[in-house]
Amino acid sequence: MVQLLGPDGTFAPSAAAEEFLPYFERLTEADYRKFFKDMVTVRRFDTESTNLQRQGQLGLWVPSHGQEGAQVGSAYGARSQDHVFPAYREHAIAMIRGVDLLNLIKLMKGITHGGFDFRENNNFHLYTLVIGSQALHATGYAMGIKFDGDYATGNPETDQAVIVYFGDGATSQGDVSEALVFSASQQTPQVFFVQNNHWAISVPVSVQARVPIYRRGEGFGVPGTQVDGNDVFASYAVTAKLMDDARAGKGPALIEAMTYRIQAHTTSDDATRYRSESDLEEWIAKDPISRLEAFLRDKGTDSSFFAEVHESAADFAADIRNRTLTVTNPDIYETFDKVYTHPHPLMEEQKAWLQAYEASFGDEGGAA
Amino acid sequence: MTIENMPLGKAINAGLRKALADNDKVLLMGEDIGKLGGVFRITEGLQAEFGTSRVFDTPLAESGIVGSAIGLAMRGYRPVCEIQFDGFIYPAFDQITSQLAKMTFRHEGKLAMPVVIRVPYGGHIGAVEHHQESNEAYFAHTAGLRLVSPSNPHDAYWMIQEAIASDDPVLFFEPKSRYWPKGDVNLAGNPTPLHSARVARAGTDVTLVGHGAMVTMLLQAAEIAQEEGTSVEVIDLRSLSPVDYPTILESVRKTGRVVVAQEASQNVSLGSEVAATITERAFYSLEAPVLRVSGFDTPFPPAKLETIFLPDADRILDAVDRVLSY
Numbered sequence: 001m002v003q004l005l006g007p008d009g010t011f012a013p014s015a016a017a018e019e020f021l022p023y024f025e026r027l028t029e030a031d032y033r034k035f036f037k038d039m040v041t042v043r044r045f046d047t048e049s050t051n052l053q054r055q056g057q058l059g060l061w062v063p064s065h066g067q068e069g070a071q072v073g074s075a076y077g078a079r080s081q082d083h084v085f086p087a088y089r090e091h092a093i094a095m096i097r098g099v100d101l102l103n104l105i106k107l108m109k110g111i112t113h114g115g116f117d118f119r120e121n122n123n124f125h126l127y128t129l130v131i132g133s134q135a136l137h138a139t140g141y142a143m144g145i146k147f148d149g150d151y152a153t154g155n156p157e158t159d160q161a162v163i164v165y166f167g168d169g170a171t172s173q174g175d176v177s178e179a180l181v182f183s184a185s186q187q188t189p190q191v192f193f194v195q196n197n198h199w200a201i202s203v204p205v206s207v208q209a210r211v212p213i214y215r216r217g218e219g220f221g222v223p224g225t226q227v228d229g230n231d232v233f234a235s236y237a238v239t240a241k242l243m244d245d246a247r248a249g250k251g252p253a254l255i256e257a258m259t260y261r262i263q264a265h266t267t268s269d270d271a272t273r274y275r276s277e278s279d280l281e282e283w284i285a286k287d288p289i290s291r292l293e294a295f296l297r298d299k300g301t302d303s304s305f306f307a308e309v310h311e312s313a314a315d316f317a318a319d320i321r322n323r324t325l326t327v328t329n330p331d332i333y334e335t336f337d338k339v340y341t342h343p344h345p346l347m348e349e350q351k352a353w354l355q356a357y358e359a360s361f362g363d364e365g366g367a368a
Numbered sequence: 369m370t371i372e373n374m375p376l377g378k379a380i381n382a383g384l385r386k387a388l389a390d391n392d393k394v395l396l397m398g399e400d401i402g403k404l405g406g407v408f409r410i411t412e413g414l415q416a417e418f419g420t421s422r423v424f425d426t427p428l429a430e431s432g433i434v435g436s437a438i439g440l441a442m443r444g445y446r447p448v449c450e451i452q453f454d455g456f457i458y459p460a461f462d463q464i465t466s467q468l469a470k471m472t473f474r475h476e477g478k479l480a481m482p483v484v485i486r487v488p489y490g491g492h493i494g495a496v497e498h499h500q501e502s503n504e505a506y507f508a509h510t511a512g513l514r515l516v517s518p519s520n521p522h523d524a525y526w527m528i529q530e531a532i533a534s535d536d537p538v539l540f541f542e543p544k545s546r547y548w549p550k551g552d553v554n555l556a557g558n559p560t561p562l563h564s565a566r567v568a569r570a571g572t573d574v575t576l577v578g579h580g581a582m583v584t585m586l587l588q589a590a591e592i593a594q595e596e597g598t599s600v601e602v603i604d605l606r607s608l609s610p611v612d613y614p615t616i617l618e619s620v621r622k623t624g625r626v627v628v629a630q631e632a633s634q635n636v637s638l639g640s641e642v643a644a645t646i647t648e649r650a651f652y653s654l655e656a657p658v659l660r661v662s663g664f665d666t667p668f669p670p671a672k673l674e675t676i677f678l679p680d681a682d683r684i685l686d687a688v689d690r691v692l693s694y
Contacts (some may be wrong), residue, residue, distance in 0.1 A: 001690075345613075
């Protein structure tokens, strides 16, 4: 397993980390601080979102708590021209790609099924709720990059690649296997990033895979690398190198980031029914944020930095809360206009019917 | 001369060739469509002409074909997927109904999904299980998809090009038993709008409605009925979703009697939907209930029984007699 920072924050690269070290060495002190700030910010956002759900503002929340190291590190491993296909827990990556996180709130509040457009959000695609489906969309997109010749030109500033995220549960889906087959067959510029958070709702990863997931790719012709997902430096270095390789035309790769889902699957789930306190404590001890904090403090980072980060994260969360309270419901009539891009008689008839039905109530107000 | 006589299969091939030549974003993808030209030879010669990055064999996985076509469409391509046989589309059902159909809606109507899925469908070819199904109702039920089905070479040539030009996903149901008979194709002039029905034969006493290979059967029935003194109008639906109701209702208001025929099983079928809509919208024009003639609600039987399972001209004429008896 590739690891640069031990759980206590000590910099001690594992043997497997050697080939990725040049990527770590590119990072500056400012990058370390940026990684830290992003991890703290998204965790604070995540907590706020759970609170908003508990207070009845959202139908559901999907916590990312514990997975910030895998997400922030890999997010910075992609370049701005790359395309990112998330599952539905990739809040940190959405934030780093510039998506207004209020859009994720709207998704969980029942305002939209999407909320943003990848063409206006630095190539960050919509969350996909059917497990593993996006692996094929990402593969098709990467095939398009290949057909367009927008990779392997030798210019890393313009060459493109795709990174697709899914979890350990998704590796059992046929679509993920088919994506690996298609990707290998076409030698697409693409990285499959698996966040192994050890749980598919209540089912442990041992039910999905009897061999480590990073070895799953090998039989498909997609080489795999296992990385400590709670080590943001290792996640960054491995992703940056393999994305560079993909962009350079070396074919697809698979990354298994070992991490843990500290909260329940969603706010509708109760994790105490199926997992032990001791399991949880073991992983809390490997937390990605406290690990980087120990590293930064050891390097002599001033306490005021940490205080400022927490203050700005609280401001970020407060802003999300304030704006959540002002979100208005969508217009039912507009839904008929969004199903097709060309006019469609059924949509027009049903929209007109609803308008007439509503109007029939006169001043009494409509049913909707 | 702009009129050419050719089989329906060749007409689709010619339409695909034209679409590939007109727009370099058009791609053909599927199983065995490259060197082999497809198991029905519909893509014959196209890989040699346009190259392996425009016309390519995929791995043998239908969900992979449709799912990766979605990604290609996001990139600006216009993929045309071939599903080898009707009964092999189900592995792709999730990508078609949960992803392809809903992708535009998920993007607030702003993302086009110009994906065409070609499906050779229907019986009368004496094949083994899973090779003769008429499963259009599953897809007609799904918001976000468009479905069309040509019945003759001329429509096939034009409709495949219109389907590829659509920015919405289109399932293109090809009546495989009609691949070989020839018909005239007018290669010039404006095509009929994709989602309009066609009056295939004018008549005054009874309206017959159907699509794909069933249209040939309806025309045969109409010919026999004519000899017996009944004037039958035949409507070729062409578009299965949306259905062109104005054309159907105009005919119903004239004849007052309707038979809807289909190879598909009857329960919750497209024919049932058409019958219900006619009843709702033209009740006072009807002299009799709208009758349906369909495949039975058994699985498609072994091939030696298919001519009994599938409606033929006699079963259609039986329904014509019944609809006239009211």
